[in-house]
Amino acid sequence: xxxxxxxxxxxxxxxxxxxxxxxxxxxxxxxxxxxxxxxxxxxxxxxxxxxxxxxxxxxxxxxxxxxxxxxxxxxxxxxxxxxxxxxxxxxxxxxxxxxxxxxxxxxxxxxxxxxxxxxxxxxxxxxxxxxxxxxxxxxxxxxxxxxxxxxxxxxxxxxxxxxxxxxxxxxxxxxxxxxxxxxxxxxxxxxxxxxxxxxxxxxxxxxxxxxxxxxxxxxxxxxxxxxxxxxxxxxxxxxxxxxxxxxxxxxxxx
Numbered sequence: 715x716x717x718x719x720x721x722x723x724x725x726x727x728x729x730x731x732x733x734x735x736x737x738x739x740x741x742x743x744x745x746x747x748x749x750x751x752x753x754x755x756x757x758x759x760x761x762x763x764x765x766x767x768x769x770x771x772x773x774x775x776x777x778x779x780x781x782x783x784x785x786x787x788x789x790x791x792x793x794x795x796x797x798x799x800x801x802x803x804x805x806x807x808x809x810x811x812x813x814x815x816x817x818x819x820x821x822x823x824x825x826x827x828x829x830x831x832x833x834x835x836x837x838x839x840x841x842x843x844x845x846x847x848x849x850x851x852x853x854x855x856x857x858x859x860x861x862x863x864x865x866x867x868x869x870x871x872x873x874x875x876x877x878x879x880x881x882x883x884x885x886x887x888x889x890x891x892x893x894x895x896x897x898x899x900x901x902x903x904x905x906x907x908x909x910x911x912x913x914x915x916x917x918x919x920x921x922x923x924x925x926x927x928x929x930x931x932x933x934x935x936x937x938x939x940x941x942x943x944x945x946x947x948x949x950x951x952x953x954x955x956x957x958x959x960x961x962x963x964x965x966x967x968x
Contacts, residue, residue, distance in 0.1 A: 826850040833961040840949055843941045855957060859948045860940075867905040868936050868944070871898040875933040879926045891924035899932070907936055 828850035839846040839855075846852040853869065860866045874894050881887045898907050899917055909917075913931045920928040948954055 826854055828854060831855075831957075831961070833958075833965050836954075836958050836961055839954070843945045846945070846948075847937075855953060856940075856944075856948055859951050859953045860944060862951075862953075863944065863947075865944065867898060867907055868940050870905070871907050871929075872933055872936055872940070874898070875929045878929070881926060887926060888924045891921065891928050894929060895921060899929075907932070908939065909935060 831851035
C-alpha cells in the first residue's frame with residue numbers, strides 16, 4: 715500500500731507509450747498462454763511413431779535378409795527343412811544303415827541247418843578238431859559248448875570269416891569286412907576276440923583295402939585258440955557225452 719503523497723514505484727508507473735508496464739526480467743516467466751502444454755508432448759510422440767514406422771518399413775523392404783543367417787545350413791541359402799543337401803545326406807545314411815542291418819540279419823544263423831549226426835561222425839569228432847569243424851553238426855555242438863563258457867564269439871568270428879571268403883562282390887566284401895571289424899576286432903565291442911598286437915596291425919593295414927582275406931591271420935589265430943583251449947574241454951563236456959550216449963542207445967535199439 716502506498717502512503718499519501720508517496721510517488722509510485724517504477725513497476726507501477728504506466729509506460730510512456732501507453733502500453734502495459736514492462737515485466738521485471740528477474741521474475742520467472744510464466745507459462746505461455748498461446749500454446750497448450752500437451753501439444754508439445756503430442757508433437758514429440760508423433761515424431762517418435764513416425765521414426766519407428768520408417769525403421770519397420772526399411773526392414774520389410776529386404777525380405778529374408780534378417781533370417782538368412784539363422785536358417786542357412788551347409789553352403790546354401792535355403793531353409794534347413796527343405797535343404798536338398800541334407801535330404802541327399804540323410805538318404806545315403808539311411809541306405810547304409812539298411813544295408814548293414816540286412817547283412818547282419820543275413821549273417822551267421824543261430825544254428826546251422828544240418829541233419830542229425832550219425833554215431834560215426836560223433837566218434838570222428840574225438841579224433842581231431844579238424845573233423846569236428848568240417849561238419850555243420852560238429853560246429854553246432856561245439857558252438858553250444860562255447861556258449862556255456864561265454865566264448866561263443868570265437869566260433870562266430872571264424873564262421874563270419876568263412877562267409878566273407880565266399881563273396882565276390884566288391885561292395886559286399888567291404889561292408890561285411892567292416893561289420894566283422896566292428897563286431898569282433900574293435901576294442902569297444904562286447905564280442906571282441908582275443909588277438910595279439912601283430913595280428914591287429916595286419917588287420918588295420920588290410921582294412922585300407924578290404925578283401926576276402928583281410929582276416930586270414932586273425933582267423934587262424936582264433937582257430938588255434940579254440941583247438942588248444944576249448945576243444946579238450948568240449949570232449950569231456952556233458953554236451954558231447956550226452957550226444958554220444960544218445961546216439962549209441964539208438965544204434966543198439968536199431
